[in-house]
Amino acid sequence: MYSNKENVNILTALLVAHGVKHAVCCPGSRNSPIVHNFNECPDIECYPVTDERSAGFYALGMSQCLQQPVAVCVTSGTALLNLAPAVAEAYYQHIPLVVISADRPQAWIDQLDGQTLPQPDALGRFVKKAVSLPEPYDTESRWYCNRLVNEALIVRNVPVHINVPISEPLFDFSVEQLPMERKIELRPADISNTTLTHVCRMFMQAKRPMLIEGQPMNPHLDEAVYLVGDTEDYVPDFVLYTGGSIVSKRLKHFLRKAKKTWSVNETGEVNDTFMNLTHVIQGDAKVVADMIRFNLEQQPHPFVEKWQRLLDDVQQMAESYEPAYSQMAAVKYFEAKALHFSHITFHYANSTAIRLANIYARHYVYCNRGVNGIEGSLSTAAGFSCITDETVFCVIGDLSFFYDQNALWNQNLRGNLRILLLNNGKGGIFNLLKGLEKSPARDQFVAGEHHTSAEGICQQNNITYLKAENMEQMQQGIDTLLYIESERPVLLEIFTDSAEDERVFRDYYQKLRERGTN
Numbered sequence: 001m002y003s004n005k006e007n008v009n010i011l012t013a014l015l016v017a018h019g020v021k022h023a024v025c026c027p028g029s030r031n032s033p034i035v036h037n038f039n040e041c042p043d044i045e046c047y048p049v050t051d052e053r054s055a056g057f058y059a060l061g062m063s064q065c066l067q068q069p070v071a072v073c074v075t076s077g078t079a080l081l082n083l084a085p086a087v088a089e090a091y092y093q094h095i096p097l098v099v100i101s102a103d104r105p106q107a108w109i110d111q112l113d114g115q116t117l118p119q120p121d122a123l124g125r126f127v128k129k130a131v132s133l134p135e136p137y138d139t140e141s142r143w144y145c146n147r148l149v150n151e152a153l154i155v156r157n158v159p160v161h162i163n164v165p166i167s168e169p170l171f172d173f174s175v176e177q178l179p180m181e182r183k184i185e186l187r188p189a190d191i192s193n194t195t196l197t198h199v200c201r202m203f204m205q206a207k208r209p210m211l212i213e214g215q216p217m218n219p220h221l222d223e224a225v226y227l228v229g230d231t232e233d234y235v236p237d238f239v240l241y242t243g244g245s246i247v248s249k250r251l252k253h254f255l256r257k258a259k260k261t262w263s264v265n266e267t268g269e270v271n272d273t274f275m276n277l278t279h280v281i282q283g284d285a286k287v288v289a290d291m292i293r294f295n296l297e298q299q300p301h302p303f304v305e306k307w308q309r310l311l312d313d314v315q316q317m318a319e320s321y322e323p324a325y326s327q328m329a330a331v332k333y334f335e336a337k338a339l340h341f342s343h344i345t346f347h348y349a350n351s352t353a354i355r356l357a358n359i360y361a362r363h364y365v366y367c368n369r370g371v372n373g374i375e376g377s378l379s380t381a382a383g384f385s386c387i388t389d390e391t392v393f394c395v396i397g398d399l400s401f402f403y404d405q406n407a408l409w410n411q412n413l414r415g416n417l418r419i420l421l422l423n424n425g426k427g428g429i430f431n432l433l434k435g436l437e438k439s440p441a442r443d444q445f446v447a448g449e450h451h452t453s454a455e456g457i458c459q460q461n462n463i464t465y466l467k468a469e470n471m472e473q474m475q476q477g478i479d480t481l482l483y484i485e486s487e488r489p490v491l492l493e494i495f496t497d498s499a500e501d502e503r504v505f506r507d508y509y510q511k512l513r514e515r516g517t518n
Helices: 006-017 032-040 052-066 081-093 139-153 193-204 221-228 249-255 284-297 302-320 327-338 352-360 377-387 398-403 428-432 442-446 455-460 471-483 498-516
Strands: 022-025 045-049 071-073 095-101 129-132 160-165 209-213 238-242 260-265 275-283 342-350 393-397 416-422 464-468 490-495
Touching: 006 032, 006 160, 022 052, 032 045, 032 071, 032 095, 052 071, 052 081, 052 377, 071 081, 081 095, 095 209, 129 139, 129 275, 139 160, 193 209, 193 238, 193 260, 193 284, 193 464, 209 284, 209 302, 221 249, 221 302, 221 352, 221 498, 238 284, 260 284, 302 498, 327 352, 327 393, 327 416, 327 442, 327 498, 342 352, 342 377, 352 393, 352 428, 377 393, 377 398, 377 416, 393 398, 398 416, 416 471, 428 498, 455 464, 455 471, 471 490
Parallel strands: 022 045, 022 071, 071 095, 095 160, 129 160, 209 238, 238 260, 260 275, 342 393, 393 416, 416 490, 464 490
Antiparallel strands: none
């Protein structure tokens, strides 16, 4: 039996019609008719998450895994505002979240009634479409409600917000079946063969072309640009930019020397990252990148080969460098061991973790680089793990982990979630920012220095806990993390010294410079 709220039933029926099959549901009374419907509907699978901030990232991780829209439903009031970080991240990653917020009737907004605030448009420009449904009372208002839901759900590859005002009484579940609702479909145009051929021709005919793929990562390009320095011979005259954001600030500055950039993305947005954008191609970036690679296999380009030789040299240097016990040593060992495993998905948190992945990872890496926040990295990986049967590894720093520890307070988690926690007692990335060492506020107030362990968090959430404090323990711990069979998540906490982490990281780049100039 379903709710007797007509706008809720229209919404539920159209979610099913548009293929939304998974919903993250947060507790509350005002959204209970919506959550009740989702739970009753055989076509929607529900995942309860109490912390709304974490719930948004759970939904983001699920959508990453499924490559489909995922709904996240919250009650009225400030619950909606807690979704803002995840929605912003999803907006810049082009992840199709469907944010559903229950609301009080419009008449009670700003009247000092409980849990009321202006919810329509509360997520601002971070959603592509925001609608607030009427409570239907005649044929025209039903048509309007149907149209608004359709308008939101035909938007692709970005978050949308559907606000649902619901009048009391809330708990009448007397409707036997969902209504048959009109579904509006959108048929997007694909890149034509003519356009694809033109882009490939422009790339192959350029004297110094470069294909740059954004998120998740660009292995060794940061180190290669470090070695190249101001050498003009390596500066491209034509950049084809596909994908999302780029981790390396050094690489972004380098590519601003290029003459022009053509960008390919599915939304047709103007992302002038390198300050020299001349063309935007709307379409599937992967199709374009694959075609460029195919052309290069048939007809190698000397400039591309020159860069490939440089990247191969950097990779050899990275593989031969043996870091002392540090976060770098941990990630290098982990990545070397993980290469021998299949059916693994890798999530890296922001800051130091993703920078180490850029050096050592040889596979696809998920990372919240849309707006680069540290919040939600663990929740995103956890949400991903709830949907897949693959083993999901999350490599994460201490500040990111402790900020998002509620990701582990969840009944959906299984043994396929593995966490490699790099704990050096602060935000170690701040040790690498030139000039910040002059500030006496750096460690305590900027880098968040602390003396916290994850052991208690693991105990309270039934997470298998391992720890390492030296090279031998680290290697044994990573082996266990990879091989152990468990019905619950497993966490390995690696304790390192932040000053030594900094020294090793700087030494790596110094060794690169020395070998590169020999």
